[in-house]
Structure formats: C-alpha cells, structure tokens
Amino acid sequence: MDSLRLPSSIKPVHYDISITPEMDAQPEPFFAGTECISLRISEPTKTIVLHALELELTNVHVTIPAPDGPLSIAATLTLDKPIVTLTFPDELPVNGTADMKPIAGAPDVLLHLDFRGEFRTSELCGFYRSTYSLPDGTVKSLGVTQFEPTDARRAFPCFDEPSFKATFTLSLVVPAWPSGEDPQRIVHAVSNMPVQSTDTHPTTPGKTIVRFGRTPIMSTYLLAWVCGDLVRLEGQTESGTVVSVMATPKWDIEKQAHFALDVATKCIPFFEKLFDIRYPLPKMDLLAIPDFSAGAMENFGAVTYRETRLLIDEDSSAAIKQATCRTVCHEISHMWFGNLVTMEWWTYLWLNEGFARWAEYLATDYVYPEWHVWDSFVSDVSEAALALDSLESSHAIEVPVKNPAEINEIFDNISYSKGGSVIRMLASTMGHDVFVEGVREYLKAHLYSNATSENLWVALSAAAQRHNVSLNVSEFMAPWIRQMGCPLLTVYDADRPQKQPQPQPSEAQQAAAASTQESTNTTSTATATAAAAPTTATPVVLPATLLGGLDLPEGTPLHKRRFTVLQQRWLRSGARELTPEALFRVPLPISTHSGGSSRQLMFLLSSTWSQLDLSVPGPAQPEEAHPAEVFMNSGVVALARIRFAEDALFQEVLRVVANSLPHIVLGVPPPAGQVTCTVAETVRLLKDCYALRQTLRYLQVANVVQCFMQEAFARGELNLAHVKAQQGPTLLLMNALASGLGGLMLVFGEDDEIMAGLRQLGRRLFGPISGQLGWRKVPEESDQASLLRSLAIGMLIGCCESRPHIDRALEFVTTGMHELPSDCRGAVYSALVKFTPDGYERMVAMHEGCDVPEVKRNMLSALGATRDPEKLAKTLEYSCSEKIGAFLERFQGGFMLPNIVGALVNYFTSAAKADEIERFFREHRVPGAERTAQQAVERIRACATWAQSDAPLLRKWLQDEHLCPSASASPAQ
Numbered sequence: 001m002d003s004l005r006l007p008s009s010i011k012p013v014h015y016d017i018s019i020t021p022e023m024d025a026q027p028e029p030f031f032a033g034t035e036c037i038s039l040r041i042s043e044p045t046k047t048i049v050l051h052a053l054e055l056e057l058t059n060v061h062v063t064i065p066a067p068d069g070p071l072s073i074a075a076t077l078t079l080d081k082p083i084v085t086l087t088f089p090d091e092l093p094v095n096g097t098a099d100m101k102p103i104a105g106a107p108d109v110l111l112h113l114d115f116r117g118e119f120r121t122s123e124l125c126g127f128y129r130s131t132y133s134l135p136d137g138t139v140k141s142l143g144v145t146q147f148e149p150t151d152a153r154r155a156f157p158c159f160d161e162p163s164f165k166a167t168f169t170l171s172l173v174v175p176a177w178p179s180g181e182d183p184q185r186i187v188h189a190v191s192n193m194p195v196q197s198t199d200t201h202p203t204t205p206g207k208t209i210v211r212f213g214r215t216p217i218m219s220t221y222l223l224a225w226v227c228g229d230l231v232r233l234e235g236q237t238e239s240g241t242v243v244s245v246m247a248t249p250k251w252d253i254e255k256q257a258h259f260a261l262d263v264a265t266k267c268i269p270f271f272e273k274l275f276d277i278r279y280p281l282p283k284m285d286l287l288a289i290p291d292f293s294a295g296a297m298e299n300f301g302a303v304t305y306r307e308t309r310l311l312i313d314e315d316s317s318a319a320i321k322q323a324t325c326r327t328v329c330h331e332i333s334h335m336w337f338g339n340l341v342t343m344e345w346w347t348y349l350w351l352n353e354g355f356a357r358w359a360e361y362l363a364t365d366y367v368y369p370e371w372h373v374w375d376s377f378v379s380d381v382s383e384a385a386l387a388l389d390s391l392e393s394s395h396a397i398e399v400p401v402k403n404p405a406e407i408n409e410i411f412d413n414i415s416y417s418k419g420g421s422v423i424r425m426l427a428s429t430m431g432h433d434v435f436v437e438g439v440r441e442y443l444k445a446h447l448y449s450n451a452t453s454e455n456l457w458v459a460l461s462a463a464a465q466r467h468n469v470s471l472n473v474s475e476f477m478a479p480w481i482r483q484m485g486c487p488l489l490t491v492y493d494a495d496r497p498q499k500q501p502q503p504q505p506s507e508a509q510q511a512a513a514a515s516t517q518e519s520t521n522t523t524s525t526a527t528a529t530a531a532a533a534p535t536t537a538t539p540v541v542l543p544a545t546l547l548g549g550l551d552l553p554e555g556t557p558l559h560k561r562r563f564t565v566l567q568q569r570w571l572r573s574g575a576r577e578l579t580p581e582a583l584f585r586v587p588l589p590i591s592t593h594s595g596g597s598s599r600q601l602m603f604l605l606s607s608t609w610s611q612l613d614l615s616v617p618g619p620a621q622p623e624e625a626h627p628a629e630v631f632m633n634s635g636v637v638a639l640a641r642i643r644f645a646e647d648a649l650f651q652e653v654l655r656v657v658a659n660s661l662p663h664i665v666l667g668v669p670p671p672a673g674q675v676t677c678t679v680a681e682t683v684r685l686l687k688d689c690y691a692l693r694q695t696l697r698y699l700q701v702a703n704v705v706q707c708f709m710q711e712a713f714a715r716g717e718l719n720l721a722h723v724k725a726q727q728g729p730t731l732l733l734m735n736a737l738a739s740g741l742g743g744l745m746l747v748f749g750e751d752d753e754i755m756a757g758l759r760q761l762g763r764r765l766f767g768p769i770s771g772q773l774g775w776r777k778v779p780e781e782s783d784q785a786s787l788l789r790s791l792a793i794g795m796l797i798g799c800c801e802s803r804p805h806i807d808r809a810l811e812f813v814t815t816g817m818h819e820l821p822s823d824c825r826g827a828v829y830s831a832l833v834k835f836t837p838d839g840y841e842r843m844v845a846m847h848e849g850c851d852v853p854e855v856k857r858n859m860l861s862a863l864g865a866t867r868d869p870e871k872l873a874k875t876l877e878y879s880c881s882e883k884i885g886a887f888l889e890r891f892q893g894g895f896m897l898p899n900i901v902g903a904l905v906n907y908f909t910s911a912a913k914a915d916e917i918e919r920f921f922r923e924h925r926v927p928g929a930e931r932t933a934q935q936a937v938e939r940i941r942a943c944a945t946w947a948q949s950d951a952p953l954l955r956k957w958l959q960d961e962h963l964c965p966s967a968s969a970s971p972a973q
Ligand code: BES
Pocket: 148, 149, 294, 295, 296, 297, 298, 326, 327, 328, 330, 331, 334, 353, 356, 411, 895
C-alpha cells in the first residue's frame, strides 16, 4: 500500500489547521489538532483517500452543501499506513471540474478531522521536539517540523504529495508569554506567514492562540511551524522584505546571526533580479534548530537550519562560513525553484535540488566573488557527480520512485551534484543569458503550480530559438537525465599516421570483458558488445558539429589539426560501449591560441567516433612534435572524463599546464601566443588522471607543480605576498593534489615502501607552503589563506606524518589552543589522538567540557584518528550513543541512512573487505541504503584491482624520483 498514489479526483484547496502542542506533558509529550480541509471533488465517489501516519483520528466527518443548510456526514475509517480511506454512506457531491476550477455557485465540501500525535524526540521528522540547555543548566524544548519529503502526514492528515497544492491557515495554541516582552527581539511561535493575531485562549487559562496569515498556494512538504523561545535579529532587503535570523536564547544572536542575515538580505534581491519575480512572501525567517537532521530545509518563508549551518562567530572557520553562505543561498533559491514552481512528483526531485545546487554557487559567487566558488564547483560538485555515476549501481537523474524509502534515497549526489552539473553544462552550452531567459519563462509559466523536466526544456528551447542558438534542448538533455552514467572521451591524434583512430583491440575487449563480468544491472542503457571494431574494420567516424568559435581574422596563417574522439560510458570497472540511442551529446570546447589571444571552438560530439577538425593559428606546416597548442574541454564544460590515447598527446597537455602555472600560482599575465589553462581545467585534468587510474600521469602533473613551486620558492618569486594574491587558485590546485594523494595512500596503504614515497612527495608539495604561511593567522588574512594553511598542515600531519609538524601541533595543545587558527583545529586534535599515548582520553574529556558545536564536531572526528581498534570501537559507540538495533530503527528509511552507511564503508580498499561488506548487507537488509552498499562494494573492488595493477609502476616512479630508496626494490616487479 505504501506505493499508492492518491487519486486525482479529489483535491484540497485550503487547509485550516489548529495545533496545540503539549511539549511538557507527562508521561509522553503530545500534540492535539483540529483541521478543516476544503475539497474539490470532480468525480462521484463515496471515499476520500489521504495520508496520515501515526496519528489518532477522531470526529472525522464532511460537511456538504445541501438545500436546507449544510449536512454533516460521519466517515468510516480504514487505515493502511500511511493512507487513510474515509468511506461515506452516500456519494459526495461533485463540485469541481477535472481541472479543479470550482463550479460556479457550488461550495466546496469541507472535511473535518480531530487528531492527536505523540511528539517524536529522536527521529527529527514530522512534528518533533528538540531540546537544548541554557547556560544555567535548564533544559528547554522547541517544537519543530520537518516535512520533506513525506512527513507532513505525521503532523496532520493531508494530501501529502507535491502536486496537491493548496493554501493554509494555521493557528498554534502555545503557553502565554510574559507581557512586556519586546516582540522584535523574542518570539514564541513561527510559521511560513507572519503572525496575524495573538489572543488569549477563551477557555484554557495560560494559553495564547497565535494565528498566522494565509499562505500562497503551496505543497504540504513546505509547510512549517516552530514553537518555543527564540531570539531574533532583523534586517531588510533593498526591496523591503523583512528578513530575520532566529535561534534559541543560548545564542548571542546579535553577534552570531550577522553573517547569515547579510547573505540572505543580499541573496533575495539577487534572485529577484535573476528570475525577474519578486520574492512572494512578506517575510523570510531563517531559524537555527538545535536538533536537525538535514543541513537546512526550504520551508516557504520559514527556512530551518542546523545551528552550524546558520550561526557564525568570529572564531568560525572559513570552511564553515563558505558552507553557511552556500546553504543560505541554496535554500533561498528554492523559494522560486521548488516552492513557487514545484516538481510534479519526486521523480523530478533533481529539478529542485540540481537547480538549487547550481543557483547556490551562482548566488555565493555574487555575494563573495573573492571565493571563486565556480572553480570549487568543478572540483567538488562535478567530481562528486562523476564519482557516483561511474558505478554500475548508479541511477538516472530522473528515476521512478514510489514509497518514502525510495524517495529519501534519491536525495543524493545524482540529484544534487549531477543535476547541478548538467544544469551548468547546459547553461554554458546555450550561453548564460539565454539560459536565464528560458528559466524566467519556465518559472512564469508554472507559478504556484507543478512542472516536469520537459516543461523546463520547452521554455529553454523557446529562448534558444529566439537567440538563434541551434540546440535542441530536449534532445540534448535526454541522455543526461534519463540514463545513468557519464561519457568517457578517448582522444586520438589523427595526424599521427601510425595511430589512426583505431581503438586498441585489447582496450575495447578489456572494457567489454570488465563490463560483462560485473554487470548484472539490466537497467543500464549501455551494452557490452564491443562496438569499437577490432583493427580490421574501420569505424564510422562522423564529423563533430561545430557550434561556434571559428571566426579567425583573414590572413591568419593556419595549420590544421585533426583529432578523433571515441565516446564510451565511463565506468570505474572499465569503459563500456554505448548503443546508438544511449550516446550522449557532449559539448566540447577547445582552446587554441591566435596571436596572443586565446580562442575557443565549441564542438558537439554525438557519435561513437567523432572527428574534430581544428584550424589552429600557427605555421602552416605542422612540426613533427606538436608544441602545446590546444587544450580540450576548456571551461570544464563537459561532464565527462577525458583520456588521451597517446602519451605524446598527454605530454602536450602537460606542457600547457607547465606554461600556465606562473599564471595560476603567481598571477602573472598569461604568456602571449601560447595556450594556457585555468586552475579549474588543471584540477579536472588531475581528477581525470586519478579517476582513470593513470597513476603515472597523475604523478607527472603533481611533479610539474612541485618542480615549479620549488623553483619559484628558490627564486623568491613565490612568497607570502604572491601566495596571498593567488590564494584561491593555489588552494584549489593544492586541494586537488591533496585529495589524489590521499586517495593513492588509501589504495596503496598496505605497501610500506610506496607509502613512504607518497609521504615524502606530500612533504615536498606541502612543506614549503606551510613554511610560508606559518602557524598563526596574519592580521587581515583572507579566508583562502586560512584554508590553504589548514590544508597544508592537515596533509603534513595526517597523511605525511611529518614529525616537526606533529610536534608543533602538540605544543599548541599544551600552550593553549586560542592561538591556533580555527581552520587548523581538526588537524591538531587528530595529532593529539593519533600520536600521544593518552591523547584519546584527553580528547574525550575535552569533548565533554566543550559547548561550541563546530569545535565539538572537530573533537568528535579527531577521536576517529586513533589507530587502536578498541578505542575505535569505543568511538563508534560514543558517537552513536545507542545500539545498532535502536540506531537502525531511528534512521530506517530516512535520508541520513545512506550517508551513514556510505561513511562507514567507503574507506576500505581491499577485495576481502568488499566481500565482507557484501555478505554483511546480504545478511542484514537495510532498506533505503541498499544502493549505497552496492555502490561501496563496487568502488572498493575497483580500488583493489587498481592497487594490484599499478603498484610496480608506482614504486618504480617513486624510486626514479628519489622519493623512496631503490635499494629495497621489491622483487615482485
Ligand atoms: N530540501 C533539502 C532538505 C532535505 C534534504 C529534506 C533531504 C529532506 C531530505 C534542502 O534544500 C537541502 O538541499 N539541504 C541541504 C543543504 C544544501 C546546502 C545542499 C542539506 O540538508 O544537506
């Protein structure tokens, strides 16, 4: 029954709800409610079907219009969780047409229900009770709602599907508060709309009825209310919308709410202009909730946040500030994308979340341009998408979902990060302005209603046509959202006669073999047949479509270059051929140079084999060895992995990177007459090498960076001043190197010799940076500098185990942590736990004595740094504070469960562990996390194969680079 969708012949148009929370009732806190739902009925029926879960329903009846005055008819209830069917003796009158317009003169049928529910205290969904302590030790309660995706039904009976939109009026009956309080500073009840009236309860002494204004037409999952004591800081947008940040009185609201208030007041007008639609509500509240399961929730006009995603103080790390800014922007973007226009059904969840992820970067870039967040988009968001989508057990962006567990499971990196990445790719391919014009049209066409992906494509196509952009949006997007997976492009240099566009038979066969071996997934759109023909058959190579860019000035000397590109699906277990219907349309911009100015050609690749004809400015006769003259996927537009078939081609790319480093790291102007690449492009190159398990290529890039840094340091070009100027790009580049290096250490962790070499490489890479930045915050230092310092110190301590850094860290613990920059806290705490005999116990004590959430979190994760298995088990117990059974009951079916399961199993890299995990999840079924477990097993197996195949190569490279001693070379080679 839990997969049943509600019939569409009865629609709610308005809910009038009154809730009385009894948060301190003994033995169990509960809430009581009454509601009256106005219904439109378009077909004769004796039943009303709606949602209610774990609610006790009484006094259920309808009032129907009749000639002699309204008739009241009681219902018989049938409960089949989470659905309630109300049956009436006679047919209910039809009073709405199929499109739910009221028939003139026919009043709505009114459904009355009384209900009662127990407060949830640990699940953090529905209407739940959150608790917190004041400095004097008093424990206080806050009643909070969290309805998305399917938990409004736990708080009041309703038609709990996103397309059943209605208006709402809500009253909360709460304890009366002392008269004379300043309502500007303290509030006791909040909901989506402003308070309309507060009245003393006529019959219950000591209670006040707070009535809120009528909401716009919206979905049930966006309704919210909070009751308890809240302090507030108020501001206003330039267009006059009142914005408030609220938190429980344990916070210093004046100080800690400033940051978020500032972001929100800037971000609302930004979106108003972007979407060309005014923010539709009279106010916007941002509420910090002590117990909150998501990061934040976009309830219309009353957005709830985890405290650490909203409240910032002077001591907060730069990382937390960025996460908070993005969270605020993300949720505010939902007011338009999600709340005004809502997905038709959860299958289109990505329309909400993918778009909001993209918009969150757009708005953060507007509020804090100095953070260069679009560069981090490439290294964080698109990577997360590619990583998950390289698994057989991934899923399409648009995915059929029925029951709540399935719905919860898709709040994942496919909906968010792949969704966001394909939106960015589409916007870059169409042109940002044309894209935005289409988005405005889409929003205006579906205001206060629901929409599907196709609706968005229609609006975007119309905008594209108006601007002569020759892109069929629907066709372009279909493979990206309807099937799982992302493309792998293998680039061949067609000018090299010995390397005609012939796939290496071994490669194609290997790929096919790898995929048939591991594929049991019938929903995959790729086939395992080797479409890439063996050397005897010539593959059909089609010219790629040139979308733009070839407008060279007359007389430019040209030399022609030609590449052939093979498109396959990228899988961690190998590449796989795509059937013709499954081929992606990949936008591939290519940078070339022309007399000092760079130029971009935009190709669209839609066939298995595509030919790219480039006319590159330069001497008409190509030289034998190409100088660095092209760079593929400039702007990192395509959401695809790129592999260079021949090493000569990779070396050409490497030369572009080497040429670009002075620009990236030192900020010197790019050299004239040369192709350069940006930091984002370099990061993607590194990530591609790592993901494609080209260990050597990855290390070659790392080496180029290291040599450059070393020389620049030696020549005095790279000093604090320069690092300051270019901290953003340097941070991103070093971050990508760090994550690859950390990953290699996980994969090759069992091999002491390789580990020693990788640690040495890490020290060479990060040591000088840490030396430059020191251990103390410099006055006026940028957030990027703090983050770069914490990255370097974190790597030197955690991964590279650098003794001088460990010792220095431990000194801070002894002499006082207040001198330590907050971004370095985590690394120092881990050093204490990992490298001192009593560090673990000291950390537990420190954790207990600390009440700053961010610091507490740093401490808790430091407990995980111990290498003592007994202490690790203790940590697990300590952090869950409950047994596994209770734990499962608490998180079952919720969206947190897959995250938790993922975090537990993702760091293993051996085949034996993969088997063990597989066995464990076969024996202990965990609905809602099955896909995650499958994904982890697949990822681990791929790592294990990699460790086996690349260890000798890696060892040899480390020896050649004098990073590990060659005398002890393993005989296994
Ligand atoms: N709509 C979600 C919150 C949500 C997530 C509700 C999962 C139900 C299940 C919200 O807009 C969101 O995406 N929150 C993010 C933070 C954001 C900055 C990505 C979160 O909670 O992690």
